[in-house]
Amino acid sequence: MEIRKIEDKCIKCMLCVKDCIAGVIRNIDGEAQIVQPDLCNLCSHCVAVCPKGAIYHDGLDAKDLREIRKELISSESYKEIAITRRSIRNYKDKPVPKEIIEDIIDVARYSPTASNLQDVGYTIVTDKHLLKKVSNWIFGLGNWVYSLIQTKPGKTFKWALEQAEATKSAAKYFDGMDYYKQQSELGKDYILHNAPVLILIHSPSGMEFASDNCNISAANITNYAHSLGLGTCYIGFLTLALRYDPILKWWLDIPKDRQVYSSLVMGYPAYSHAFTVSRKKAFVKWI
Numbered sequence: 416m417e418i419r420k421i422e423d424k425c426i427k428c429m430l431c432v433k434d435c436i437a438g439v440i441r442n443i444d445g446e447a448q449i450v451q452p453d454l455c456n457l458c459s460h461c462v463a464v465c466p467k468g469a470i471y472h473d474g475l476d477a478k479d480l481r482e483i484r485k486e487l488i489s490s491e492s493y494k495e496i497a498i499t500r501r502s503i504r505n506y507k508d509k510p511v512p513k514e515i516i517e518d519i520i521d522v523a524r525y526s527p528t529a530s531n532l533q534d535v536g537y538t539i540v541t542d543k544h545l546l547k548k549v550s551n552w553i554f555g556l557g558n559w560v561y562s563l564i565q566t567k568p569g570k571t572f573k574w575a576l577e578q579a580e581a582t583k584s585a586a587k588y589f590d591g592m593d594y595y596k597q598q599s600e601l602g603k604d605y606i607l608h609n610a611p612v613l614i615l616i617h618s619p620s621g622m623e624f625a626s627d628n629c630n631i632s633a634a635n636i637t638n639y640a641h642s643l644g645l646g647t648c649y650i651g652f653l654t655l656a657l658r659y660d661p662i663l664k665w666w667l668d669i670p671k672d673r674q675v676y677s678s679l680v681m682g683y684p685a686y687s688h689a690f691t692v693s694r695k696k697a698f699v700k701w702i
């Protein structure tokens with residue numbers, strides 16, 4: 416990897432030194448000097464911050480480096496997107512064009528990752544047959560657990576789930592299971608919501624910050640998709656099932672050494688929400 420300063424362009428502003436957290440570029444006697452290129456994590460900051468284009472870095476994709484269009488950044492617009500994004504659970508029977516999905520993934524790849532590892536991967540499923548199979552499988556698992564909790568020892572198990580902080584919010588859904596089964600027979604899909612697209616976001620298993628990296632990417636996807644008129648919904652049931660069920664991992668062709676940390680469905684919403692929603696006050700402590 417070659418990182419070089421183009422001498423006749425450098426104005427010694429030292430912004431590259433200030434912005435290089437790895438210490439690749441250092442201020443030596445008033446000159447920005449490339450000292451330890453092997454420490455570089457390819458964050459691009461040196462190139463992005465230099466007002467004169469005086470840094471040459473052959474480890475970066477030049478196509479990605481362009482001037483920022485500040486006029487397009489609007490806090491008002493961002494706030495409206497963030498506040499009005501909803502989990503969409505009813506979709507039109509309409510495919511999402513591949514170019515749009517590609518554009519969304521292109522935006523997602525700019526999401527931050529710890530140490531700029533950029534090791535987040537995406538599996539995109541549009542095969543209707545497979546989506547149905549996955550959905551039915553998970554609903555079937557829920558149904559199986561539901562039948563178990565009708566037994567005496569099962570009732571104790573359900574009670575234990577309801578007491579534990581970690582499981583009590585999911586355990587309550589068993590109380591609606593008879594209704595969900597009835598609706599499911601009429602075509603309602605409680606797992607993947609009959610969405611035309613499933614996006615599985617994965618990272619090398621067990622890496623520090625793997626879940627953070629995937630979920631930051633997921634948040635960007637949900638917000639950007641919303642700005643494009645698309646709806647999304649996190650599918651925690653699937654993320655959880657993929658953690659324990661090798662069959663699902665095999666069907667969805669998730670590489671053995673990677674784990675799905677976030678699952679999203681996406682598609683065109685069947686209808687829109689007219690109003691914003693209510694939320695608890697943020698739990699904030701100022702120090």
Ligand SMILES: Cc1cc2nc3c(=O)[nH]c(=O)nc-3n(C[C@H](O)[C@H](O)[C@H](O)COP(=O)(O)O)c2cc1C
Pocket residue numbers: 500501502503504606648649650651652653692
């Ligand atoms: C980590 C996570 C997992 C979720 N899992 C599911 C799920 O399996 N199925 C579903 O329909 N919604 C799921 N949701 C959506 C939440 O229920 C939803 O975000 C919440 O009710 C707030 O509604 P909103 O997204 O419309 O603001 C999940 C959300 C998150 C953040």
